[in-house]
Amino acid sequence: MNRLRKPIGVISVPFDLGAARRGAAGGPHAIMQAGLEADLRRLGYDVHRYEPFPVDDGATIDLGTDKDAIATEGANTAQSKLNFVREVAAANRLLAEQVAATAARGQFPLVLGGDHSIAVGTIAGMADRYANLGVVWFDAHSDLNTAETTPSGNIHGMSLAASLGLGPPELTGIRGHAPKLKPENVVLIGTRSLDQGEKELIRASNITCYTMHDIDRKGIPLVMEETIRKLSGSCDGVHLSFDADSVDPLFAPGTGTPVRGGISYREAHLALELLCEAGIVTSAEFVEVNPAIDIRNETARLTVELIASLLGDTIL
Numbered sequence: 166m167n168r169l170r171k172p173i174g175v176i177s178v179p180f181d182l183g184a185a186r187r188g189a190a191g192g193p194h195a196i197m198q199a200g201l202e203a204d205l206r207r208l209g210y211d212v213h214r215y216e217p218f219p220v221d222d223g224a225t226i227d228l229g230t231d232k233d234a235i236a237t238e239g240a241n242t243a244q245s246k247l248n249f250v251r252e253v254a255a256a257n258r259l260l261a262e263q264v265a266a267t268a269a270r271g272q273f274p275l276v277l278g279g280d281h282s283i284a285v286g287t288i289a290g291m292a293d294r295y296a297n298l299g300v301v302w303f304d305a306h307s308d309l310n311t312a313e314t315t316p317s318g319n320i321h322g323m324s325l326a327a328s329l330g331l332g333p334p335e336l337t338g339i340r341g342h343a344p345k346l347k348p349e350n351v352v353l354i355g356t357r358s359l360d361q362g363e364k365e366l367i368r369a370s371n372i373t374c375y376t377m378h379d380i381d382r383k384g385i386p387l388v389m390e391e392t393i394r395k396l397s398g399s400c401d402g403v404h405l406s407f408d409a410d411s412v413d414p415l416f417a418p419g420t421g422t423p424v425r426g427g428i429s430y431r432e433a434h435l436a437l438e439l440l441c442e443a444g445i446v447t448s449a450e451f452v453e454v455n456p457a458i459d460i461r462n463e464t465a466r467l468t469v470e471l472i473a474s475l476l477g478d479t480i481l
């Protein structure tokens with residue numbers, strides 16, 4: 166068993182105003198209830214659990230007749246729409262600070278979302294320590310929209326762009342510098358739903374993108390081998406950003422923007438087992454688990470299992 170020789174700092178971010186629908190704010194609670202802490206201890210880790218920090222959970226915000234929906238596709242007719250950008254920026258400033266402090270204490274930051282807009286804060290916190298931070302981004306989407314290209318205005322679809330320095334200064338400038346990432350240090354895996362502007366950005370940049378087509382052709386072992394070789398050559402740290410919707414909705418039904426044709430249960434495990442073996446990951450976040458639309462907490466349970474695979478659990 167190849168486990169980290171570090172305590173784990175678990176940071177809960179009950180925030181979902183970046184998403185297309187409500188409920189992901191319950192993600193950290195659902196993941197804890199699915200037994201995360203006991204699992205980490207079983208693997209031999211010291212666990213430091215930080216109090217979920219005080220973000221504006223928007224519980225009192227009236228979203229009108231459709232109680233779930235914050236915004237739907239086509240909402241960006243006026244362009245430059247950034248739903249709840251003030252709340253998203255405030256949450257991410259706090260998170261960045263918390264992540265930087267956790268890493269400075271010698272702990273492995275394990276961030277539980279929350280919607281994917283919180284990647285801005287996690288990455289900002291880690292970019293403090295690592296000038297050449299690599300990011301492995303498991304997602305059905307690429308979250309590379311900007312205010313100009315977003316079809317929805319939802320900031321969880323813009324967080325990777327913001328980390329690359331593209332987007333509103335409230336997000337790109339957290340902790341006083343931008344960009345946090347270099348495109349050549351970013352690897353997307355599981356991609357199958359891209360907006361037009363995102364396709365153009367990926368094609369014009371040095372971002373590596375393993376779509377589902379690539380995974381079908383190459384298989385997860387080769388995709389991970391290439392990813393690990395690339396990032397261990399050029400990066401001083403690697404952040405894993407794992408969107409639950411990268412996994413096929415058959416295995417991860419509790420997520421706000423599901424897209425069929427995702428990675429399978431075993432492909433997800435194998436990918437994280439291989440990352441573990443490589444020993445390159447220095448922080449991780451698991452996002453977009455939405456217990457309000459889950460089936461018997463299955464998606465939270467899967468997340469706990471995947472975290473265990475990343476941190477050294479093996480079948481035998």
Ligand SMILES: NC(=[NH2+])NCCC[C@H](N)C(=O)O
Nearest residue numbers: 281306310317319321322422
């Ligand atoms: N983190 C996510 N689940 N992102 C979904 C983004 C969906 C779509 N591309 C948008 O920008 O609105």
Ligand SMILES: [Mn+2]
Nearest residue numbers: 281304308408
């Ligand atoms: Mn995402």
Ligand SMILES: [Mn+2]
Nearest residue numbers: 305306408410
């Ligand atoms: Mn996604």
